Amino acid sequence: MPDDDIDKARRRFLQTTGAGATLVLAGCSAFDSDSEETPTETPDPTPTETQEETNPSESETEDPPESPSGQVEQLDAYPRVKIASVSELSTGDVVEFKYPLQEQSNFLTRLGEQAWDGVGPDGDIVAFNALCTHAGCNVAGSVEPEDSRAGPCPCHYTSFDLSKGGLVNMGQATSDLPQIELEVDGGDIYATYVEGLVWGYHNNLRTGTPIEAAQSD
């Protein structure tokens, strides 16, 4: 049942944020503010703890402007951002991070098997945008690294193969889960690009607040 899934998602999120708390960048999902408007039967697509667990950054405490187009600070290119270090990431971990906008949730995981565009010594570290490409629900809570799978999505049960570029294995999504391109530099993992359109956006770099690029050494 979707509700159980959400509970599981929450538990997993709490577990994983333990290890990854310092890595979770500021900001809440673009969809949290809308969750009250979704039908009561609808599982909240995003673990609500995201709001509680993270501290809104300065810029987010400002009153939101009337129209999203007003608040766009356009990014012209994908930033290079440090999101984790290889040594802190064990097989089976799932760590959420924001990229390239503060409203965009992604997850980083280590599968234990080599994956397409995987990084790290075993080529098994991958990251994906967390929004299901079908209708935008958050699949970060449904990641099963031991099966190299995200899903079934809590909403309409699409599952994605994380070892094959986020390929839709089964379900209603038409496009792969957008893969976050990663680079490893001196043991640190950097996000550098998003391959594919993040659900709900018309452009991955618009209608949101850019995260601050971390300094690279």
Next chain:
Amino acid sequence: MSHHTDVPIPPTSAERHSTACRYCIVGCGYEVFKWPVGEEGGPSADENAFGIDFPAQALGGNGITTEMHTVIEENGEEYNVIVKPDDDNPVNNQWSSGDHSVRGGSIAQTLYSPENDTEDRLKYPQIRIGGTLQPVDWETAIEAVARANELAMDRNGPNGVGQKLYFYQFVENTYAGTKLHFDVIGSPNWGGHNRPALTPENPGMRNAGLWQFAYDYEDTQKADNVVMVGAEFYENKSIIFQEHIQLGVQDGATPVHIDPRQTFTSNYAQNNDGMHLQLEVGTDAVLLSSVARHILEQGWENTEFIEQWTMRERSTIDDEGWYQKEFGQTFEEYQEAILDEPRYKPENAAEITGIPAEDIRSFAELIGKPDENGERPNTVFLWEKGLIWGFSHENSAALGNLVLLTGSVGRPGAGLSRGGGHQEGFWMGGPAGEAIGEHSTQTFTTSDGEEVTIAPDTDERVRNGEILHWHVIGCDPVRGSYNTQQLRNAVRERTSGPQPQSAEVEEIARAWAERMDQGGMVLTNQEIYPRTTTEFADIVLPATTWGEESDYHRWNGERRLRQYSGFMEGPGEAKPDWEIFSLIGQEMGATDMDWGSAEEIFEEIASEADHGVHAIKAIHDKAQEEGKTTAEKVSEMDTTGIQLPARLEDGELVGTDRVHQPEEKVPGSGRFFTSTGDAIFMQVDWNRVEDVFEELKPDPSNNEIWVTNGRVNRLWQNLYSHTRDPQIIKRFKQNFIELNPADADRIGVEAGDLVEIRNDDVYNMYGENTEGSFTAIAYVTEDPPQGQIVPEGTAFTYWLYPGQVANDIAPAYLDPANPNPSYKLAAGEVVRLGESELKEEMSFQARNIAPE
């Protein structure tokens, strides 16, 4: 290929067209936005045609994915087109908004466009001259088709011509096509896209007075039990599953899945306190009759319903028609037959079906037993091709009988329906009964020794030489028929005789006459893309399709009629199918086929359609009152449309949520569709098919296993459009075959190996058995988290993959009384050919993981 990373937002000035999905039976409401390239809307609500702020809200129905957008070209101008689910209609907006499946979500990628892989759309009429298809003008092409018809009729009367036509591609086109065939030509040799004769698909229900699409989708939300037989609902009726059934289950309904495979829907049922009855391939009728037997033994049958609503007199049943006389039963006869048949005892049925007797009894209790207050459960019975393309009479009768036994029909939460495949857009335009009655060369001998004329198996008449000109429209019979390897061999041989040496019509006619005299055949293929059948075609007629030029009409699985707007031009010189039929008809002397538009045809249909389950005259009458055309009136109803039959109540136009309600809702019919309005129990006699079943069963001494076939989530029909969308087809770049690891081990194959499936003894009721084979990629999953999708001894493959055709081993067994094929009952030996180049690329993850 690299993915797009942005999509344009439609400006407030974008044109909006209302339509419904191009594909499956669910018939989700869709809308199309079209605007010139260069103009763009903004991300705030007042700057765009959706009226929403971007980013779009999850589950809100307004996200634009890259798959929903394309750019088309018209008259040298470029236009953005977005094809997206509509967020305001009852089909795909119950649990979430603007829901869609993987199929519907990618329609934009299939529109004719320089951006899409659609360059091979058929654009010009062609005729095979000197052995090669060459472009010709429309006049020559139409004359040639008319000449082919005349030559065939000169030699073999109307029987010389056969037509194979889709059931779904809009009422205007099927009306014009069947008018040409049954009225102008008068031939009995007609097959739909999925079967070779003009037969009911569910003879054991249709002849019992039960309609195959009787429910309202929302009934599944109100039901106590949702029983799904021989159909993978999540994958293939996706939005009925996720917007309707799932709400019912969340509300306490018990889901039951009856299927030889353990699919997503099976696991969903099991994870939600329901049941999966994983029966042996082909044994549905035994299982369902055993359930009936337990209900009868416990006295749980709905006596009140049976007394009031089923035919109780033998003589009334006999008067209904030969089919009812042969197979119809009074309740007493039915009861006796079921109780007298030892095979229907749960313990014995367990042996045949593989379902434990206790599960048979539990399922009987679930749907049959009244509660302590005498209240009966509301069950919605749903089924599809797993049932239909087994033993079609026995299977459909056995399920129909359960509906009558429980009386679970015609009230909220209770009813029956096919899950369905495609949407429905068939309207008979000519006197088919007359043509079949006068000319059919196929008969059935009843148990009284009476010989009755029945609709002919036309695919067999292509093989045996009766048909001299075969006109195939919008379907691919050399892949979609039974025993297709043999059919292709026959078609290749029969079209390979004398060839025209120039495009001069007299020369064309000379060569074809000679060919026909040598036992050959001329093949006309009216299509949107070249397909397997096109390889053998003498004449190719390019057609337009969904969204192109004409405004069309059809309905979905709850009989919801909508308008499908034409919003773009077709390619090259392609014409709408109705116009092609009209030109051929006029060339052959018809004076009543000179329609100027699809709208005119719809008006003609609507003005007459005053009775039956698809009555639409009420819309026509209301439109006239308001000074509109019928098409304009339907268009006003946008994506919501109206559920048929349409009726006038106190002068107001109303639809009908479900049929078979106790109060008569269907103009001209009683509660059930028989002469008295009472339904009929139908005989289910396993002796009728048992010998055939034994022959069809896999022969272990030949290493055979069941190789059954069907749809999968992301592929649509014969893949005419989905091979063209890289995002879709990359999941299955070749056909695949699901194998249980135990079988894979035994055969010595692993995931990603290329295998051949062979049967050198394909059953053929018409003569010697034949050979068939096809190749596929072995799909094997070790240790799937929720169980193997196929049991040992049963494999599953996609049914219509281009070039790797599962029907090549489908048996030529058709019910003698109602020639429907048993496509699903195929078996073969799986042999390893080698390692496939897709081995590394393809994902072999479990495809049946349901939420726990």
